[in-house]
Amino acid sequence: MYKPILDKIKEYDYITIYRHQRPDGDCMFSALALYEFLKDNFKEKQIKIAGEDTYEIITKKHKISDSFARKSLAIVVDTSSVNRIDDIRATQAPFMIKIDHHPVVDNYGNLNFVDEKAAACAELLAVILMSEPFKPYFVSKKVCEYLYCGLITDTINFRTANTTYKTLEIAALLAKKGELRVSDLVEMLTDKDIDTFQKISKIRNYLKIDQKCGFIVLDKKDLIKLDMDGWDAKNQIDEIGKIKDLKIWLFAVDVNGKYDVSVRSKRGYIINGFCAKLGGGGHANAAGIKQISKNDLKWLISELVELSTKKPKIS
Numbered sequence: 667m668y669k670p671i672l673d674k675i676k677e678y679d680y681i682t683i684y685r686h687q688r689p690d691g692d693c694m695f696s697a698l699a700l701y702e703f704l705k706d707n708f709k710e711k712q713i714k715i716a717g718e719d720t721y722e723i724i725t726k727k728h729k730i731s732d733s734f735a736r737k738s739l740a741i742v743v744d745t746s747s748v749n750r751i752d753d754i755r756a757t758q759a760p761f762m763i764k765i766d767h768h769p770v771v772d773n774y775g776n777l778n779f780v781d782e783k784a785a786a787c788a789e790l791l792a793v794i795l796m797s798e799p800f801k802p803y804f805v806s807k808k809v810c811e812y813l814y815c816g817l818i819t820d821t822i823n824f825r826t827a828n829t830t831y832k833t834l835e836i837a838a839l840l841a842k843k844g845e846l847r848v849s850d851l852v853e854m855l856t857d858k859d860i861d862t863f864q865k866i867s868k869i870r871n872y873l874k875i876d877q878k879c880g881f882i883v884l885d886k887k888d889l890i891k892l893d894m895d896g897w898d899a900k901n902q903i904d905e906i907g908k909i910k911d912l913k914i915w916l917f918a919v920d921v922n923g924k925y926d927v928s929v930r931s932k933r934g935y936i937i938n939g940f941c942a943k944l945g946g947g948g949h950a951n952a953a954g955i956k957q958i959s960k961n962d963l964k965w966l967i968s969e970l971v972e973l974s975t976k977k978p979k980i981s
């Protein structure tokens with residue numbers, strides 16, 4: 667599996683790295699790690715990162731011409747389906763490699779490297795870069811740092827239910843190889859400015875609890891009161907996850923009259939199926955949906971409340 671990936675990288679003079687719309691940390695750091703790795707080791711090749719949307723602390727993106735897109739190998743990271751790629755020209759590439767850890771929606775790649783059990787796409791990339799065929803190549807401190815940051819962001823510093831010994835082993839290898847100061851990276855990614863910290867205190871007051879399900883629903887007027895946009899507010903969903911008695915939690919924000927929703931859960935409470943029914947998707951314990959009606963949101967909350975009363979399904 668690793669050798670065919672390397673062979674394709676060797677074969678093309680042009681490589682474009684694609685990622686999903688509204689990239690999260692894992693997606694962005696995976697793209698950056700791959701970019702740095704390819705730049706370091708294949709100096710004669712032209713490498714670019716596609717995509718319009720950026721992640722809050724990273725704004726790196728390249729202008730890509732149609733002809734560049736058409737002649738380059740496309741490597742798509744952290745993206746489950748083709749319609750989520752943040753630049754549809756990926757589909758015009760002569761060859762596509764998918765590297766992802768979401769439940770498979772479509773196998774759009776000509777080569778698909780997917781492991782749903784991996785805690786982060788960065789974990790998979792690290793596995794690839796540390797594999798036998800890639801051994802002769804240089805993995806810089808920066809690459810290790812980016813991959814480690816991908817791990818931290820997707821696992822919320824190794825807290826999520828999909829964190830395994832493999833995740834930690836890889837984290838340890840990256841920390842060793844890159845001589846990383848891991849606490850500095852966590853601080854950089856998780857510390858909040860005072861303004862956001864104060865706003866989070868206010869957001870907490872909107873929490874409602876029913877059974878073992880917690881939810882925050884913010885309408886337009888709430889967002890104006892909080893002086894936050896929906897995206898920034900919804901990003902605080904992990905705050906609710908720190909409540910001991912909750913099994914499932916949801917954060918919904920009004921965006922142009924409809925709701926964008928994130929759902930999270932603890933081990934044994936599988937929530938992505940409900941999101942899929944409304945056109946969304948994601949992982950077993952972290953999923954989301956965009957632009958659903960108030961009625962659909964009510965349905966979703968009632969299903970999640972019901973699920974939260976049940977015993978966890980631990981496999």
Ligand SMILES: [Mn+2]
Pocket residue numbers: 692693744767785786787820
């Ligand atoms: Mn991810």
